[in-house]
Amino acid sequence: MRIKNGIMLGLLPVVLFSCVSSKKFKEAEAKYTQLNGAYAEMQGKLRDCESNLNNANNDISKKKGEIDALNTQIDLLKQNNNAALKQLQDLSVISGAQAESIKKSLDNIGAKDMYIKDLQSEMARKDSLNMALVMNLKGAVGDLNDQDINIKVDKGVVFIDISDKLLFKSGSFDLTDQAKVVLGKVAKVLLNQPNIEFMVEGHTDNVPYKKNAYLLDNWDLSVKRATSVVRVLQNDYGIPPARMAAAGRSEYLPVTSNDTPEGKAANRRTRIVILPQLDQFFKLLEPNGGRQ
Structure with missing residues (x-):
């Protein structure tokens, strides 16, 4: 009887220790599962962030290309404007020397246009008078x-x-x-x-x-x-x-x-x-x- 009790007393710490370790293990295992899920979730968010970053980089590269193209066009326009200004400067020299002649030519064109309109008006008036005369004669x-x-x-x-x-x-x-x-x-x-x-x-x-x-x-x-x-x-x-x-x-x-x-x-x-x-x-x- 004493031997049996002694054995039981000797096994009691082992049994108690086994029960405590199993509970902690399950808690640790649950914690691990939770952490593993959180990690997987963080990995997904990381991938999304990397994807968004890549898309943003692509957009930036695209916009940069468009900006470069616009800058190229602006440079061409500046060159054309400079060339046009140069031509205008050259022309201004000519027009300065011939301004009076050009003015006289324009005045002459305006006068001839008015002269033609006067002739047309007089001819229309003459045609109207002739038709009235014909009608009067035919009536008579x-x-x-x-x-x-x-x-x-x-x-x-x-x-x-x-x-x-x-x-x-x-x-x-x-x-x-x-x-x-x-x-x-x-x-x-x-x-x-x-x-x-x-x-x-x-x-x-x-x-x-x-x-x-x-x-x-x-x-x-x-x-x-x-x-x-x-x-x-x-x-x-x-x-x-x-x-x-x-x-x-x-x-x-x-x-x-x-x-x-x-x-x-x-x-x-x-x-x-x-x-x-x-x-x-x-x-x-x-x-x-x-x-x-």
Whole structure:
């Protein structure tokens, strides 16, 4: 019994020591596991930091490359600006020597531009006046056949063509009574335009005129017919003679062929030509009027 108790007393410290060591071991093991987990977590964060650092370094390198490229462009721009400034300096020397000449050239260009605008304005005004005149004339003689009297504008000039069958008998330069009625309608419009000057032209066909004591040929006939019209406009309708001129064209300015009777009839005509008011254009050509 004493032996058994002795053995038990001898084993008791061993058992107690084993129990205490196992508990500490488990606690240490748990602590190790915890620390190992923390270490792994720190390793992960370290890797993330290294990755972020690498990305940041890459971004910095990229931005540095862009900055270098921009600096290169800035250097090129500076060089170009310097070259441009140099050219401007060179030009400034030239312009300084020729400034007065350039100024005169620019003034001359401006004056010519204004001169052209004045001409265009005057031409537009003239065209408007011509169209108004044509409308008035057509209104005045509106009851007459267009084949007997034709009013038109050609190249800025107003023409009034009156068939000779309305004005004269064949081969004669004496005006008929009907002619005075027609000329009276035309004269009424012309009197309302006191600034207008005109020329009366006589025209014939190509049939040779049988000369007599008064006339030698178609030249004479065309001129006499023109002067007959001018006299009536002056004496019967009061148009100032200074506004008129008389001319003969004979057979040499036909409006159509003389190969047919209709063609000959069309060529036998009296034409009133409204003369352009060239004095207005001549004023523009003067030094002060034209600004040259």
